[in-house]
Amino acid sequence: MRLLSLFTTLLLITSCAPQSNAPKVDNAMAEREANIQREIVLKEQRQYFERVMKIGYKIQKSNTELCGKKIAPDFGFAYGVSTQYPKEYKPVAERLFGLRDDPTVYHVFPNSLAQGKLKMGDVIKQVDDQVIKSGLSGIKKLNKIFNEEDYIDQPVTFIVDRRGEEKQITLTPPAICSGKIAITTNNVINAYADGENIIIDSGMMDFAKKDSELALVIGHELAHNTRKHVEAKQGNALLGMVLGAVVTGVTGINVMGLGSDLGALAHSQGFEAEADYIGIYHSARAGYDISEAPQLWRRMGAKNPQGIHLAGTTHPSTAKRLIALEMAAKEIADKKKRGEALIPAEKTKEDFKATVRDYNT
Numbered sequence: 001m002r003l004l005s006l007f008t009t010l011l012l013i014t015s016c017a018p019q020s021n022a023p024k025v026d027n028a029m030a031e032r033e034a035n036i037q038r039e040i041v042l043k044e045q046r047q048y049f050e051r052v053m054k055i056g057y058k059i060q061k062s063n064t065e066l067c068g069k070k071i072a073p074d075f076g077f078a079y080g081v082s083t084q085y086p087k088e089y090k091p092v093a094e095r096l097f098g099l100r101d102d103p104t105v106y107h108v109f110p111n112s113l114a115q116g117k118l119k120m121g122d123v124i125k126q127v128d129d130q131v132i133k134s135g136l137s138g139i140k141k142l143n144k145i146f147n148e149e150d151y152i153d154q155p156v157t158f159i160v161d162r163r164g165e166e167k168q169i170t171l172t173p174p175a176i177c178s179g180k181i182a183i184t185t186n187n188v189i190n191a192y193a194d195g196e197n198i199i200i201d202s203g204m205m206d207f208a209k210k211d212s213e214l215a216l217v218i219g220h221e222l223a224h225n226t227r228k229h230v231e232a233k234q235g236n237a238l239l240g241m242v243l244g245a246v247v248t249g250v251t252g253i254n255v256m257g258l259g260s261d262l263g264a265l266a267h268s269q270g271f272e273a274e275a276d277y278i279g280i281y282h283s284a285r286a287g288y289d290i291s292e293a294p295q296l297w298r299r300m301g302a303k304n305p306q307g308i309h310l311a312g313t314t315h316p317s318t319a320k321r322l323i324a325l326e327m328a329a330k331e332i333a334d335k336k337k338r339g340e341a342l343i344p345a346e347k348t349k350e351d352f353k354a355t356v357r358d359y360n361t
């Protein structure tokens with residue numbers, strides 16, 4: 001009896017434990033490789049960031065007159081601090097991007113006010129008479145300044161430290177559509193608007209291969225914000241979340257490890273249709289080709305067959321979206337031909353009453 005139970009125990013042990021002599025890896029070796037992989041992560045994020053900002057900045061600039069009260073001063077650069085990266089990424093971010101514990105210029109937008117005046121790696125010490133502190137509190141102050149409508153068309157003086165040399169740079173910012181654009185490390189095909197900002201999952205960055213497709217996505221999310229489809233309260237809560245994660249820059253942020261809870265911000269089909277319609281105008285006004293971009297929705301349908309429906313669910317039909325976008329693209333092309341301004345058509349009072357009737361019946 002005793003022998004038998006010993007045998008069963010041995011059998012259990014040997015069947016659970018690996019039996020081959022696999023190489024053992026020590027932590028120091030693994031840490032070196034981990035740093036190589038982290039460097040790839042940050043380099044890829046930087047590429048995503050530059051692509052999204054190239055397109056997003058153009059869209060935010062070209063649509064200022066359609067953004068209503070959602071405007072901000074356009075200083076033409078983004079900033080960040082290394083302390084906002086998780087601690088194992090901090091030294092990598094410092095080495096790759098010249099970021100410091102103090103708010104640092106992370107990116108200067110091409111053809112912007114800051115081009116030729118500010119440089120990547122400049123440490124921001126003071127804005128007018130406001131001293132910019134180290135770390136998150138400095139970033140918060142800069143975020144406030146970059147969102148302050150009162151600075152539009154007013155001269156603002158930045159004092160920066162460029163490799164130990166103090167420089168004074170005065171910028172008089174024009175207006176731009178407000179809001180940051182964040183990229184998550186979630187490899188899913190999705191994007192959201194939180195009322196103020198735009199959040200794009202890395203999976204969507206890969207899926208929207210052509211710039212004109214990503215422009216359509218950004219235009220769509222911008223429309224959710226400017227048309228106030230998201231309650232301000234909700235937007236602020238999410239902004240807190242975004243700021244709690246990895247932030248680089250004010251017009252652009254990289255977010256790591258942001259949960260998928262943002263996906264819960266589902267909009268009604270009516271809002272989705274409006275965001276598609278206004279969004280394609282946003283994209284066209286920024287100069288993007290809108291004739292083929294709607295095809296994104298054909299590929300999306302093929303990838304998510306549950307989205308190819310004609311009846312009501314919470315998500316609009318990919319088939320209807322594609323056709324509506326193509327109709328809007330034709331409307332825009334006709335306006336261009338006639339030399340008319342690219343302004344989306346608003347409902348007349350009669351149209352509005354008819355829609356309400358439709359909803360009620």
Ligand SMILES: [Zn+2]
Nearest residue numbers: 224267272275
């Ligand atoms: Zn949407």
